[in-house]
Amino acid sequence: xxxxxxxxxxxxxxxxxxxxxxxxxxxxxxxxxxxxxxxxxxxxxxxxxxxxxxxxxxxxxxxxxxxxxxxxxxxxxxxxxxxxxxxxxxxxxxxxxxxxxxxxxxxxxxxxxxxxxxxxxxxxxxxxxxxxxxxxxxxxxxxxxxxxxxxxxxxxxxxxxxxxxxxxxxxxxxxxxxxxxxxxxxxxxxxxxxxxxxxxxxxxxxxxxxxxxxxxxxxxxxxxxxxxxxxxxxxxxxxxxxxxxxxxxxxxxxxxxxxxxxxxxxxxxxxxxxxxxxxxxxxxxxxxxxxxxxxxxxxxxxxxxxxxxx
Amino acid sequence: xxxxxxxxxxxxxxxxxxxxxxxxxxxxxxxxxxxxxxxxxxxxxxxxxxxxxxxxxxxxxxxxxxxxxxxxxxxxxxxxxxxxxxxxxxxxxxxxxxxxxxxxxxxxxxxxxxxxxxxxxxxxxxxxxxxxxxxxxxxxxxxxxxxxxxxxxxxxxxxxxxxxxxxxxxxxxxxxxxxxxxxxxxxxxxxxxxxxxxxxxxxxxxxxxxxxxxxxxx
Numbered sequence: 001x002x003x004x005x006x007x008x009x010x011x012x013x014x015x016x017x018x019x020x021x022x023x024x025x026x027x028x029x030x031x032x033x034x035x036x037x038x039x040x041x042x043x044x045x046x047x048x049x050x051x052x053x054x055x056x057x058x059x060x061x062x063x064x065x066x067x068x069x070x071x072x073x074x075x076x077x078x079x080x081x082x083x084x085x086x087x088x089x090x091x092x093x094x095x096x097x098x099x100x101x102x103x104x105x106x107x108x109x110x111x112x113x114x115x116x117x118x119x120x121x122x123x124x125x126x127x128x129x130x131x132x133x134x135x136x137x138x139x140x141x142x143x144x145x146x147x148x149x150x151x152x153x154x155x156x157x158x159x160x161x162x163x164x165x166x167x168x169x170x171x172x173x174x175x176x177x178x179x180x181x182x183x184x185x186x187x188x189x190x191x192x193x194x195x196x197x198x199x200x201x202x203x204x205x206x207x208x209x210x211x212x213x214x215x216x217x218x219x220x221x222x223x224x225x226x227x228x229x230x231x232x233x234x235x236x237x238x239x240x241x242x243x244x245x246x247x248x249x250x251x252x253x254x255x256x257x258x259x260x261x262x263x264x265x266x267x268x269x270x271x272x273x274x275x276x277x278x279x280x281x282x283x284x285x286x287x288x289x290x291x292x293x294x295x296x297x298x299x300x301x302x303x304x305x306x307x308x309x310x
Numbered sequence: 311x312x313x314x315x316x317x318x319x320x321x322x323x324x325x326x327x328x329x330x331x332x333x334x335x336x337x338x339x340x341x342x343x344x345x346x347x348x349x350x351x352x353x354x355x356x357x358x359x360x361x362x363x364x365x366x367x368x369x370x371x372x373x374x375x376x377x378x379x380x381x382x383x384x385x386x387x388x389x390x391x392x393x394x395x396x397x398x399x400x401x402x403x404x405x406x407x408x409x410x411x412x413x414x415x416x417x418x419x420x421x422x423x424x425x426x427x428x429x430x431x432x433x434x435x436x437x438x439x440x441x442x443x444x445x446x447x448x449x450x451x452x453x454x455x456x457x458x459x460x461x462x463x464x465x466x467x468x469x470x471x472x473x474x475x476x477x478x479x480x481x482x483x484x485x486x487x488x489x490x491x492x493x494x495x496x497x498x499x500x501x502x503x504x505x506x507x508x509x510x511x512x513x514x515x516x517x518x519x520x521x522x523x524x525x526x527x528x
Contacts, residue, residue: 256483258477268472
């Protein structure tokens with residue numbers, strides 16, 4: 001014991017203790033520099049205003065106007081496109097519902113393409129809120145569907161089932177969000193505040209319909225392809241590292257228009273409307289067709305319905 | 311023949327103008343009131359006081375013009391109305407396929423049940439169509455003709471459940487345009503053809519799923 005404690009004293013000038021302290025300090029500084037390196041990168045992409053921005057629901061109309069202005073400017077600076085970003089509110093007495101006729105859907109994927117174009121999705125990844133499953137007749141299990149079919153459609157022994165956000169009455173994605181960046185609006189649309197989302201992807205894991213998408217990269221889209229009619233909660237170009245999802249084209253539907261996927265459908269398989277209006281097209285489906293919802297056993301009460309003609 | 315052609319065109323323009331709006335309003339009424347037992351006012355009209363915009367059913371311009379196989383001195387194909395030739399040819403009630411014909415309409419794909427040409431085309435006026443009870447019906451009214459056999463489709467159409475559309479779901483905000491039968495279905499071969507799907511998915515999730523999908527499921 002004595003030998004060990006006294007030996008270092010004999011080295012001349014620098015003690016072992018001081019040397020170790022020095023090395024420790026250097027390692028500490030290096031580790032700290034490494035640790036904050038992403039932060040310096042990050043601050044280049046985020047302005048001070050964006051950093052202190054409040055949650056969407058806490059914004060005053062003036063706050064919101066300033067933010068929309070800033071986002072329009074950011075789009076101009078980063079993408080070279082002049083766009084109009086607005087904030088459309090839910091209408092009184094409207095709750096949106098969607099129905100899809102599986103007897104006529106032919107699996108052409110035009111809806112997925114229309115979504116891609118309408119909602120300013122990342123071009124290289126072919127991002128879209130709609131995934132079309134090729135299903136074997138006799139099964140309703142979407143987990144057994146194939147999205148990579150690449151042959152003329154429809155095949156006689158298959159049917160085709162497009163799946164997008166089902167706008168659940170009890171959305172599990174909303175329950176799991178640790179920061180309340182996603183919520184259900186009064187008109188039934190589940191929305192995301194892209195500026196509040198922290199990108200943890202819990203919601204993506206919670207969704208049994210695989211309806212949520214994560215922006216792994218900053219979306220790439222050329223100025224000429226950008227849809228300039230945008231809104232805060234829907235199709236504005238999303239930042240990197242946030243989750244997004246189908247919002248029933250709320251920038252269109254809250255202005256009375258039909259969703260882009262419906263207008264693109266060449267078979268007329270899609271029916272959209274106000275569930276609170278007993279005369280709406282979608283209510284006619286519920287009244288006159290045999291309707292089912294996906295994964296009903298989960299009890300999430302989707303507002304997206306499937307039906308067959310027979 | 312020239313007089314006849316002129317008369318048809320004038321009549322068509324007239325009917326098109328008058329009935330376009332009328333039919334649109336009629337069908338908006340039909341769509342809104344379908345499924346209503348009692349005559350209660352549509353909820354859509356209660357919600358706001360603004361008048362409803364029309365639901366317009368797309369209409370074809372009129373009788374088709376058929377390529378004669380000739381070209382004019384500009385090199386453009388010469389088109390003719392049906393009656394140009396059919397006024398002088400004798401109708402054959404048994405013709406079921408273009409293979410039965412020596413000339414014209416060659417290459418027309420015809421797969422439509424067990425119908426003959428004259429099931430739908432009117433032998434006494436080829437610029438109109440013919441109902442099953444032999445009443446003439448304008449080409450623009452083709453939906454009336456198709457509905458004779460395709461009742462369930464017509465029923466669904468009236469409820470807004472069949473056929474593509476664009477415009478507004480909310481008729482207080484704007485109108486809606488709906489396809490007519492032949493916007494989507496070739497009347498001579500009405501079944502949807504096979505198409506190649508567009509827009510293959512390339513996102514990470516689906517690629518991963520692909521590698522796990524067993525051949526039995528694909």
